[in-house]
Amino acid sequence: MAGGGLLHLWNEFTVEIMVLVSFALQLFLLACGGTRRRSSSAVLRIALWLAYLSADSTALYALGHLSVASRSRGHLLVAFWAPFLLLHLGGPDNITAYALEDNRLWLRHLQTLIVQAMGAAYVLYKYIFASGGIHDGKLLMAASICMFAAGLVKYGERVWALKRGNLSSIASSFDKLDDTVWQPSRQLTEGDEEIDDEEILLRAHSHFEICKGAFTDVTMKPWGFINTRGGFSGGSGEVRATPTVGNSLSLPHKFEEEEGGNGRREEKEEEKSSTLLPPYLSKPKMLTVLDSMAEMELSLMYDILYTKAAVIHTWYGFCIHLIPLLSTAAAFMLFQLSIGSTGDGYYSKVDVVISYVLLAGALVLEAMSLCKAALSSWTCSFFLDRSGWKWLLDGITFLRRLVGSASRRLWSGSIRQYNLLDMAVSDKNVTVSWLAKKVGLKDWWDKRCFSDTFSGNKYCSMEDLKVLVLKDPGILLLLLIGADSSRGGSALRAHSCEECVWTVVDMDLDASILMWHIVTDLAIRRPMGDANVSRRLVKATKVLSDYMMFLLVFKPEMLPSHTRRKVHLQVRKELERCWIDCSEALGLPEEAVSRPRADMLADWLLSLRNEDSQHHPSHHIEGGREENLGYAKVVYDAIWIYESLRNTLDTVEGMEMIFQVWVEMMIYVAEHSSRDSHARQLSHGGEFITIAWLSLHHLKYYSELQSFLEKRINFNIPASV
Structure with missing residues (x-):
């Protein structure tokens, strides 16, 4: 009986239900569509994916049902x-594409626009235009035309945004330029370390061409500072350059532990600086500003790729954006007049209420959309260098500062971690693991349950990690001389470790990551021979090591070469076997283990190395398994490397070397992975590797600018003639 009632309700009010569902989905997408830029939550992604697909299919189904169903005069x-429904197909401004591939399907959406526009026009003609008996039908007809125009423009806006949001379209915009000579309207200058987020965002807009160029393999050059009169000029017509001294490929600062009253550790920078950058960009605070600027630029790139920003944040796009608002307002007034002239009882009360809900909702949403566009940072950027509009720019930025808009464009500040030794010694729920194995999800279950997140701790904050990466002049030098194909070899050679270069040159990338991950863990989990080794540097090194393992296991698409799935699985199984041997040898029950298990496993691995012989650690494996190790041999290669470098790794210089190896490897991965992989991660909260990569592109630009300005000083060429 209840089932029959629901079926009757569905048959009687199918369109009403579908229209309200379509409107509700628009509200959900508007509320949550932009949150994925800062969140990597799988639950949120699934909910948005379902809503994104359902919004289109619901509107299409309702339009199709309207075109074939018949209605009484009262309905x-x-x-x-x-x-x-056509308006709903246009979608909210903050999500046009769910995935990067949606932008490539803009022609399909254009076809859908044409077909659905014809369908909506047919429905209007069938029920309203051709119904001469409708009392005061001209008013309803005019309201329908207004809403049809609004829906057509809204859906056309979405199709246009999808086309503009394609990486190939962004790349084609550079083809219109004669060259890639360019200069930002607002440079980073001395004293910018104290600017707030809103000012950083304006500088992000000014430097956005560097970001777009990085995503399309176009390098922006600062040679535009040569003016047509033979002189050199910066953004303000004045150039300031200060010669620097010194050059080093080691870390530009040392870390020293100072146990004060509260045990706080401080870092002391070396007095000399690198000639690669302007002096003010070597300051930690300035590097933090530059990193924040890169994060905001990536949020702007997200806007271009996944929202309507490429369309509505232009002067003509903003004017077009007015059409849906004005049309909806006109339709609202005409509809009121139409209902008032027909009298009560002419139309179904339910239909009238739903119509008012749709009209009021559309009017409010369009007004919100227009206000948001007018008060956006894109508008501030538009008026930034236009004389006579400073009062408007100041007014908008004042309002934005009140609500803290710019800070919401910053990255979430968390890095996913995955450690093989922790995974090998972890307790596993036998029942759940068995069920996961039966349904083919054991690997997925293990990875999800045994990964972690780093957001900073008392030894190393996220700001410390960012500065450590960006302050490495060796990495910047590799980018400048075009030797960014190094993935650790330069760091090893700089520290006279030529015998280990084969681990990053002759091995595949996935095997190199696995080997140095184990070497790093062995070095960190063992007591340091040098008490001056900074905990901050140790933690930063471990974070990078675990992060690269996370990318290898969880996001192999971020790696430039083909990643072999069974490599890390075989290494993990070998570590698990070693832990079983370790537990049996110790003869202790699991609950009696007092030391961290991973530390005990590290000791056990090192015990496999017979220091009185030159045999490889795998020589001590019993049962003749040495010849059948396969990729698991990486474990024993790592032990060999650690023992070969033990005296070095116990020192500050050794830990700096490992850190530099990881930075080189990370930048190598970022530079050689596909640009699509970076772009896809923007819709999943973004990745630290992308931020570091883009920050280094900015440092490269300013380094080339610094070199160019020093040539001006050396040749005594005036800034202007």
Whole structure:
């Protein structure tokens, strides 16, 4: 009986239900569509994916149902909803594409626009235009035309945004330029370390061409500072350059532990600086500003790729954006006049209420959209260097500072971690693991349950990690001389470790990551021979090591070469076997283990190395398994490397070397992975590797600018003639 009632309700009010569901989905997408830029939550992604797909399919189904169903005179208002469904297909401004591939399907959406526009026009003609008996039908007809125009423009806006949001379209915009000579309207200068987030965001807009160029393999050059009169000029017509002294490929600062009253550790920078950068960009605070600027630029790139920003944040796009608002407002007034002239009882009360909900909702959403566009940072950027509009720019930025808009464009500040030794010694729920194995999800279950997140701790904050990476002049030098194909070899050679270069040159990338991950763990989990080794540097090194393992295991698409799945699985199984041997040898029950298990496993691995012989650690494996190790031999290669470098790794210089190896490897991965892989991660919260990569592109630009300005000083060429 209950089932029959629900079926009758569905048959009687199918269109009403679908239209309200379509409107509710628009509200959900508007509320949550932009949150994925800062969140990597799988639950949120699934919910948005379902809503994104359901929004289109629901509107299409309702339009199709309207075109074939017949309605009594009292329900003719249902036809008035057809343009609203077209409006819903246009979607909210903050999500046009769920995935990067959606932008490539813009022609399919264009075809859908044409077909659905014809369908909506047919519904209006069938029920309203051709119904001469409708009392005061001209008013409803005019309201329908207004809403049809709004829906057509809204959906056309989405198709246009999808086309503009394609990386190939962004790349083609550079083809119109004669060259890649360019200069930002607002440079980073001395004293910018104290600017707030809103000012950083304006500088992000000014430097956005560097970001777009990085995603399309176009390098922006600062040679535009040569003016047509033979002189050199910066953004303000004045150039300031200060010669620097010294050059080093080691870390530019040392870390020293100072146990004060609260045990706080401080870092002391060396007095000399690198000639690669302007002096002010070597300051930690300035590097933090530059990193924040890169994060905001990536949020702007997200806007271009996944929202309507490429369309609505232009002067003509903003004017077009007015059409849906004005059309909806006109339709609202015309509809009120139409309802008032027909009298009560002419239309179904339910249909009238739904019509008012749709009209009021559309009007409010369009007004919000227009206000948000007008008060956005894109608008501030538009007026930034236009004389006579400073009062408007100041007014908008004042309002934005009140609500802290710019800070919401910053990265979430968390790095995913995955450690093989921790995984090998962890307790596993036998029942759940068995069920996961039966359904083919054991690897997925293990990875999800045994990964972690780093957001900073008392030894190393996220700001410390960012500065450590960006302050490495060796990495910047590799980018400048075009030797960014190094993935650790330069760091090893700089520290006279030529015998270990084969681990990053002759081995595949996935095997190199696995080997140095184990070497790093062995070095960190053992007591340091040098008490001056900074805990901050140790923690930063471990974070990078675990992060690269996370990318290898969880996001192999971020790696430039083909990643072999069974490599890390075989290494993990070998570590698990070693832990079993370790537990049996110790003869202790699991609950009696007092030391961290991973530390005990590290000791056990090192015990396999017979220091009185020159045999490889795998020589001590019993049962003749040495010849059948396969990729698991990486474990014993790592032990060999650690023992070969033990005296070095116990010192500050040794830990700096490992850190530099990881930075080189990370930048190598970032530079050689596909640009699509970086772009896809922007819709999943973004990745630290992308931020570091883009920050280094900015440092490269300013380094080339510094070199160019020093040539001006050396040749005594005036800034202007």
